Amino acid sequence: MLQPKHFFLLPALLTLLAIIIFPLLFTVRVSFSSWDVYQAGLDYIGARNYLRVFQDTRFWESLLRLSVMSAISVSLQYTLGFALALAVWKQTKGGRLFRVLFLVPMMTTPVVMSVIWRTMFHESLGPVNDLLSVAGIGPVPWLSSAAGAFASVIIVEVWQWTPFMFLLLLAGLVSLPREPYLAAAIDGAGPWRTFWQVTFPLMAPISIGAVIIRLIEASKIMDTVYVLTSGGPGTATETPSYYIYIRGLRDFQVGYSAALSITYLVLMIVSLTIISKLLMRFLIGKDS
Template identity: 85%
Template sequence: MLKSKHFFLLPALLTLAAIILFPLIFTVRVSFSSWDVYQAGLDYIGGRNYARLMEDTRFWESLFRLSGMSFITVTLQYVLGFALALAVWKDMAGGRFFRILFLVPMMTTPVVMSVIWRTVFHESLGPANDILSMVGIGPVPWLSSAAGAFISVVIVEVWQWTPFMFLLLLAGLVSLPREPYLAAAIDGASPARTFWQVTFPLMAPISIGAIIIRLIEASKIMDTVYVMTSGGPGTATETPSYYIYIRGLREFQVGYSAALSLAYLVLMIIILTIIAKLLMRFLVGKDD
């Protein structure tokens, strides 16, 4: 039964509809139009954009490339983030300083840091090759070879977002109960066994949350690629977000880029749901 008090919800609901539902519905509508640089407006062309998308090998290749990149970066971020969190979890000299220091990369602006890293990796002027040359290595084609560019983007992503993983995992560690550790100590468990039998299982739920959040963010990688490699050499570092940016904003294919965005959104929801289920099954031992 609708009562007058329910109308107090109306402003919040309208705001929600305006900022979430309207753009989404509008994007769906645009994706069925031929809106581009010459044809502005919402004509109706049926599923032509989606049919074109199915044959767009560049899009599918970028998706495949992103899968590899995300798997590598998030795995490294998780391992390093966990290690750093464990390092400062227990009382240690300068622990508070290191906690703040580890967070610095995450607090910097991605675009600015990408510019800095691009300079670091500059092959004739950057410090990376200078340092390597002192030990007889190089010059390394950081940004001009396909493998080098891919690795460079991975390094920057890991550097920038490991602190996020560190923060979440440290919060999880701090909130763990003490009793299991007391029991493990009484039983004489080694530190390694304590980690694998106590810490890791207890941290599984928060680990899954952190990994999923990072996968969602990693799937949107754009600024690092834009600044450092422009998707090159060739298409070696082109990700779906960057590809959609090119189609939508550089080439002004508004209708087609809307279709790409929606297809990408649906694919991400499906893939990430499957990954979350699998992680729950293997790490926690249940599906939900």
């Protein structure tokens, strides 16, 4: 039974419908049309766009590329973020200063950050190759070779989003109970054993949440690739988001790009659900 207080939810519900549900439903409708720059209107063409998606090897290659990129970058972010969180966790002198400094990369605008890193990775004028030349290495073709460009995107992602992992994991460490550590000290457990048998199991739920959040964000990587490599050289760093942008806003194949978007959304929901369940099962021993 509706009560007067329920009407206070109406503005939030209308906002949700306006910015989420309606665009999603409209995208689904567009995906079944032939809307492009040459033909106006939403002429219904059935599942023709989706059949084209399954035959589009460039899209599936970009999806595989993103999977590898996300797995490497998120793993490095988690490892480095956990290490930094452990280092700052019980540190008293200068702890607050380090916490602020570690968050600076995350507070940098992605586009500005990518422009800076593109300058740093310049093959002849960039400081990265200058530093490597001191060690007798280089010059490394960071942005002009497939392997170099792929590594560059991962480096930039790790540099920018490791502070996010650090922040979440540090919050989790601060909230851990003291009793298990007192019991471990009584049993004579050293730092390494205490970490693997006390800290890491207690941090498993927070770790899973942090990893899933970062995988969701990594699946949407677009601005870094756009500014840093433009998907190149060739398609070496092209991600599904960037490929959908090319099809929709460069080739103006709006109907097909909508089908790509819906397919990509479904794939991400399914894959992230499976990953979260696997992490829960292996790290916590629960299926949900």
